[in-house]
Amino acid sequence: MNETPRILLVDDDELTLEMLKATLEGEFQPESVVSGEAAVQRCQEQSYALVLLDVDMPGMDGYETCRQLKALPGGDQLPVIFHSARLHVDERLRGYEVGGEDYLPKPFDPPELLAKIRRVLAIRERQREMAGQLDEVMNAVLVSADMVGEAGVVLEFQRQLSRCTDTDALARALHESLQRYNLDGCIRLRSARGETSTNIKGPCTALEQSILDHLQAQTEGACIQPLGPHTGFSYGSVVLFVRNLRMSREGMDRAESERMGRAIDNVALLIEGAVAKMAALESAMTARDLADVRHLVSMTTEALTDIAKRNQAQLGEVRTLFEELKQQIEDSFLHLGLTQSQEEHLAYIVRTHMESVMTVLGKSSEIEHFLSRIITKLKQHV
16 A cells, blocks of 8 residues: 655745645645755655745745755655745746746645646656666667767757657657757647657656746747746747756856857757658648548448449339239239229229338438538548
């Protein structure tokens, strides 16, 4: 049986702590402290599944607390959700820079709080499961980085594109190429069928999602823009946020400035290749959809032709049976001793029912004509 996750609440407001505890109790084991210093001390003594951290506190604020928590042994695996009334994108960027996973506004909404905690814990569990695979990938990336130069990374990425058959493979190839440049970030790939946002470990955190949303909303077409000491690339179908890639050259020596400039140019080349591949994947999927429609139209046409032939044969068989029935009845008149009027009435009944049956069966031809018109229209559009 799984142990109930223990969550550390950090806030200098006692009322807020009581409200948070009341919300979390039952599903989680909440514990609380009233300062950043106490939070760091407690995490040195105890292990927690997650820390819910207030930003505005006297003494050590939430950002510095998060930095110190992440610096503890194993602290990089401890998820932190910030809790603050500061909602500007600059505040979310600060939270992202110190390693936060999400940002919860004050006053908090209980269902939203529970949903965010569940999502962060689920992502962290998935990351732990993928840790072994990630180590292998990282080792392979580091070996490849030693073998190829900056231009070689772009060329290798272009070769990898031919083996990318879907957006997941394309995202992995982009992340691996960034790693060869010793860069890290999050990527969003957008198509008519939806979008996917990932970091090197798996799905983006909520905080990364909000930064990608900001990049996507602020630009149209191809654009590269600074976000503090980081850089955002928005190229329509590909949106990329790269950490610690500075567009500003202030305070850099010439060599570092040139290295940063080349890195931005190379990342832009990677994205341009990814954009072209996204267009190719979209065209391929559209072509497959069109081929499926054409195949369906062809099968429907064949089925309709077969139905028409069967209906015509059935009509002929029914007509023949009624003619034989009519003939047999007329031949039996000699032995039944019926009057002339009785014979005519009986013949009339048979003839009337035959015409009714043939009319009903003939209505199937109206359905055939209707389906035929639909098939014709479909053929005109494919």
